[in-house]
Amino acid sequence: MMKTLVVAAFAVCLLGSCSNSSNESSAESTTSADPVSELEAGVMASHDSTMAHMDDIMRLKKAVRKKLAVTDSLMKSGKKDAALQTDHEQGESIANNLNAAEKGMMDWMHGYSVDTLKKLDQQKAMEYLKAEKAKIDKVNELTKKSLADAASYVQ
Known part of the structure; x- marks a missing residue:
């Protein structure tokens, strides 16, 4: 049970960091547009x-x-x-x-x-x-x- 909670917490953190990274990339692309x-x-x-x-x-x-x-x-x-x-x-x-x-x-x-x-x-x-x-x-x-x-x- 504890192992499942750790894996779930890790997955949430990983998804959260991916989400922030993608938002930063998207903000960068709109400020430095073609x-x-x-x-x-x-x-x-x-x-x-x-x-x-x-x-x-x-x-x-x-x-x-x-x-x-x-x-x-x-x-x-x-x-x-x-x-x-x-x-x-x-x-x-x-x-x-x-x-x-x-x-x-x-x-x-x-x-x-x-x-x-x-x-x-x-x-x-x-x-x-x-x-x-x-x-x-x-x-x-x-x-x-x-x-x-x-x-x-x-x-």
Whole structure:
């Protein structure tokens, strides 16, 4: 009976130490994750942040077009002053920037390839992801600036 208790206690201690060891290994692997995975997560976070604004782009494109139609109508009706002309030109520029932001996002999504990433060694994958991060960050900046300009213009 005593021998059984000793064996059982030993087994519990052994299992307990294995459990702690596995928890430490798992904690180490999450803190020192694969650099490719970390960079890929950063790229996808930028993508997700930019995608969240696509509905806003569509809504503001519509509002800018509406305001442009009004200024265009006023200009055609004979009201020609410098302020109206400037407002119309500003609206056209903002509409073009909204279109460029939307197109930039679509182009980036069509060009980004997870399949390509999987075929690359770590160094090439890091280079690829750094280039893609720079591209999506540029699209994100254009998107945010275009949205801010458009929101100000339609107010």
